[in-house]
Amino acid sequence: MPHPETWLKVLPNGLYCEPGGFYVDPLRPVDRAVITHGHADHARPGHRAVLATADTLAVMRARLGEGNAGHTQQALGWHEPIGLGDVKAWLSPAGHVLGSAQVAMEYRGSRVVVSGDYKRTADPTCAGFEPVPCDVFVTEATFALPVFVHPPPAQEIRRLLDSVALFPNRTHVVGCYALGKCQRLIALLRQAGWDRPIWLHGALSAMCALYQQRGIDLGDLRPATVAAKASLIGAIVLAPPGAIADRWARRLEDPVVALASGWMRVRQRAKSRGVELPLVISDHADWNELNATLDDVAAPEVWVTHGREEALIHAAAQRGIRGRALRLLGYGDEDDGEPAHGDTTQGDTTQGDTTQGERHDEAAGLHLPG
Known part of the structure; x- marks a missing residue:
């Protein structure tokens, strides 16, 4: 049985499955790509x-245009096996977000699972994570520090609604990424009983419409940009992270500026x-979830992508699992407003977040490039 290191390789274009002839989330245009999810640092x-x-x-x-989303496109259902070269994949x-998938590959008796980005907390807008036992687990590690333990999302939504009740004459504007985080916040607000209209920055509207077309009910959504200032008093407005502190937000009535992100665990980032x-609402697994997943998949070896x-x-x-850092550049916490590792610009500035430059992890005292 060949070790996965002999057939799954890190090349300039990304992670390449040699006997299958395909890349997983390649960084540059390739002949055959398997894509885990639609964020711009993974779906190019x-x-x-x-x-x-x-x-x-x-x-x-929706994001790239029909011509750029792949010359040919093949949809695969959950757990539906397909032969790619000499590899069985599913x-x-x-x-993580709507449609997000792990890629499982079997070759000559060896199984590798590439997690993509993932979380273990229930999300009403996407299918929940399923552990897949394997020989090698390729995982993200966005929040892989003990300080990052995310609170229950319902608790954070209650904090938002309590603030709305406390400041009824102010407008609450919440920064959130257009794909995944925005729709999850809306669904969580609906679960918490908020049945009033939710107002959207224009950059968030198209993806919300797509979610609704795909069967995710988000309720009454309205455009904030053309709304009268008075109609937004006491309202909840969602906007890209880059818009909450600029002149767009200042047109609102004495706005309470909020930001939904796993990075809000670090007070200095918020300040x-x-x-x-x-x-503190994240679409990535926290420290406890990452470690629980290593136990659940029972892989004797783990590779960490970013x-x-x-x-x-x-x-x-510490638990007898062999680890390896793949050090793939070009992936980042795009949905939480962080630039991709190795990039100097945000993965998708068209969504209104123009965060650039260096990332600082104050919690760990680290200074990270890109």
């Missing part, structure tokens, strides 16, 4: 053939961005 334009879930393909077409839910109400590789590899070693 120009591939000749693209395999993904139907929801991810719909997201790619997709399992990752719980530096002028966030009055930090909401994030805080060293901490997770050390934690894995």
Whole structure:
């Protein structure tokens, strides 16, 4: 049985499955790509053939245009096996955003699972993560430090609604990424009983419409940009992270500026961005979820694609799991407003967040490039 290191390789274009002849989330245009989800640091334009879930393909077409989302596109259902060269592959839910998938590959008796980005917390807008037992687990590590333990999202939504009740004459504007975070916040607000209209920055509207077309009910959504200032008093407005502190937000009535992100666990990040109400809501697994997943998949070996590789590899070693840092550049926490690792610009500035430059992890005392 060949070790996965002999057939799954890190090349300049990304993670390449040699006997299958395809890349997983390639960084540049390739002939054959399997895409885990629709965020711009994972789903890039120009591939000749693209395999993904139907929801991810719909997201790619909406964001990239029909011509750039893959010359040919093939949708794969959950757990539906397909032969790619000499490799058997299938997709399992990752719980990150609509359509997000893990890629499972089997070759000559060896199984590798590539997680993509994932979380373990229930999300009403996407299928929940399913652990897949494997020989090698390829995982992200965005929040792989012990300080990052996310609170229950319902608790953070209650903090938002309590603030709305406390300041009825102010407008609450919440920064959130256009794909995944925005729709999850809306669904969580509906679950908490908020049945009033939710107002949207124009950059968030198209993806909300797509979610609704794909069967995710988000309720009454209205455009904030053309609304009268008085009609937004006491309202909840969602906007891209880059818009909450600029002149767009200042047109609102004495706005309470909030930001929904796992990075709001770090107080200095909230302070530096002028966030009055930090909401710790992330679409990535926290430290406990990452470690629980290593136990659940029972892989004797874990490869870490991006994030805080060293901490997770050390934690894995404590349990007898061999770890390896792949150090793939070009992936980042795009949905939480963070630039991609190795990039100097935000993965998708068209969504209104123009965060650039260096990332600082104050909680760990680290200074990270890109």
